[in-house]
Amino acid sequence: MAQTLNPPALIVAGFQALSDPLRLNVLELLQQQELCVCDLCDRLQVTQSKLSFHLKALKEAQLVSARQEGRWIYYSLNLVQFLALEQYLADYRRLSQLLPARVCRDDA
Numbered sequence: 001m002a003q004t005l006n007p008p009a010l011i012v013a014g015f016q017a018l019s020d021p022l023r024l025n026v027l028e029l030l031q032q033q034e035l036c037v038c039d040l041c042d043r044l045q046v047t048q049s050k051l052s053f054h055l056k057a058l059k060e061a062q063l064v065s066a067r068q069e070g071r072w073i074y075y076s077l078n079l080v081q082f083l084a085l086e087q088y089l090a091d092y093r094r095l096s097q098l099l100p101a102r103v104c105r106d107d108a
Contacts, residue, residue: 007088010062014085017061022046023054027077030064034076 017023025044029035037055041048055075058064062081066073 010081011085011088013061014063014081017057017063018085020054020057022050023058026051026054026058026075027063030075030077034074036072036074038072040075 018027022044026040029040029043035043037048037051040055041051044051055064055066058075059066062078064075065078066075068074
């Protein structure tokens, strides 16, 4: 699959979501197990309002899934989206040609 000049919006959203240190911390915690918002707040030592902003970005990028049980929302990794991002990067490695740059001429 050749890369296009305009990557899909979900790929862009995924990489943007991965650019924030707090979001990376959330993802690292979710690698081990599904967690509710209260546990994430406790472990990250952030307020629920601050965390909600970051969880929204992770959900919009489809990096996390949410499920409600009673009054609590539990978050887990959406491994399908991580696979899509991994494939996107792998295409660069697999399809990019490592040719030397062409020589530019100074025609002035």
